[in-house]
Amino acid sequence: xxxxxxxxxxxxxxxxxxxxxxxxxxxxxxxxxxxxxxxxxxxxxxxxxxxxxxxxxxxxxxxxxxxxxxxxxxxxxxxxxxxxxxxxxxxxxxxxxxxxxxxxxxxxxxxxxxxxxxxxxxxxxxxxxxxxxxxxxxxxxxxxxxxxxxxxxxxxxxxxxxxxxxxxxxxxxxxxxxxxxxxxxxxxxxxxxxxx
Numbered sequence: 001x002x003x004x005x006x007x008x009x010x011x012x013x014x015x016x017x018x019x020x021x022x023x024x025x026x027x028x029x030x031x032x033x034x035x036x037x038x039x040x041x042x043x044x045x046x047x048x049x050x051x052x053x054x055x056x057x058x059x060x061x062x063x064x065x066x067x068x069x070x071x072x073x074x075x076x077x078x079x080x081x082x083x084x085x086x087x088x089x090x091x092x093x094x095x096x097x098x099x100x101x102x103x104x105x106x107x108x109x110x111x112x113x114x115x116x117x118x119x120x121x122x123x124x125x126x127x128x129x130x131x132x133x134x135x136x137x138x139x140x141x142x143x144x145x146x147x148x149x150x151x152x153x154x155x156x157x158x159x160x161x162x163x164x165x166x167x168x169x170x171x172x173x174x175x176x177x178x179x180x181x182x183x184x185x186x187x188x189x190x191x192x193x194x195x196x
Contacts, residue, residue, distance in 0.1 A: 012041070012043040012047040012048075012050075012051065013047075013050075013051035013052075015041040015042060016038070016041045016043060016048050016051060016052070016058070017058075017061060017062070017065065018041070019037050019040045019041040020032070020037050020058050020059075020061075020062050021062050021065060021066070023036065023037060023040065024059065024109065025062075025106055025109050026104070026106060028112060028116055029059045029062070029112075029113060029116055029117075030116050034055050037058075056123045056124065057123060059113070059123065059124040060123035060124050060126070060127050062109070063124055063127040063128060063131075064127055066108075066109040066110060067110060067127065067131045070110070070131070073092065073095065073096075074092055074138075077091040077092035077095065078092075085141075085142035085143075085145040086146050086189055088142065089139075089142055089158065089185060090182050090185060090186060093162070093165070093181045093182040093185050094181075094182040096162070096165055096178075096181060096182075097165060097178050097179045097181040099169070100165050100166070100168070100176070100178035100179070100181070101169065101174045101175070101176065101178060101179055102174075103173070105169045105170060105173070106170055107166035107167060107169055108163075108166040110131050110132065111128070111132075111163060111166050111167075113125060113127070114128045114129065114132070135159065135162075136156070136159055139155035139156075139158050140152050140155040142155070143158070146189060146192075147193065147194055148189065148192035148193055148194065149192055149193070149194055150192060153192070154188065154192040157188050158185055158188065161181055161188070164177075164181075165181040
């Protein structure tokens with residue numbers, strides 16, 4: 001059924017996903033109950049369970065959506081500087097630093113989920129761990145193209161910078177250390193350069 005403007009309202013599953021994404025990111029997955037999600041989404045509990053077998057599966061779906069957005073932002077930076085992994089990474093980090101200073105920034109939803117779910121095997125934790133491993137491998141590949149000594153060590157140091165940006169953005173907000181993430185990465189890369 002269309003609304004007054006002839007636009008179809010979002011399906012229940014889409015409303016549930018949007019609502020869960022907003023609530024999970026702002027407050028954490030464990031802090032948000034199914035009753036609150038269905039109430040804010042304007043759906044019934046059976047609608048939620050028809051689309052998602054459990055809250056855990058909804059959390060994993062949220063994190064897969066979050067991961068897709070992360071990689072979309074990452075690939076935008078890559079596309080802006082073809083063949084120049086240093087420029088790609090610095091652009092991504094510059095944009096990350098800007099986001100980390102915005103009001104309401106809660107870091108990386110994937111990192112937050114690992115903290116919320118310390119036990120291995122939880123669906124949300126699995127999505128998050130898989131993403132972090134993929135990011136680490138991607139950084140290894142990028143560092144290998146930068147003509148540096150010990151590219152894996154550089155990549156791991158860059159990953160630590162990224163994770164630090166996620167946390168410090170939540171703690172300090174605007175004017176915090178997250179705004180320095182691209183500059184810190186530039187200095188790290190320079191320190192790892194081949195001599196001569």
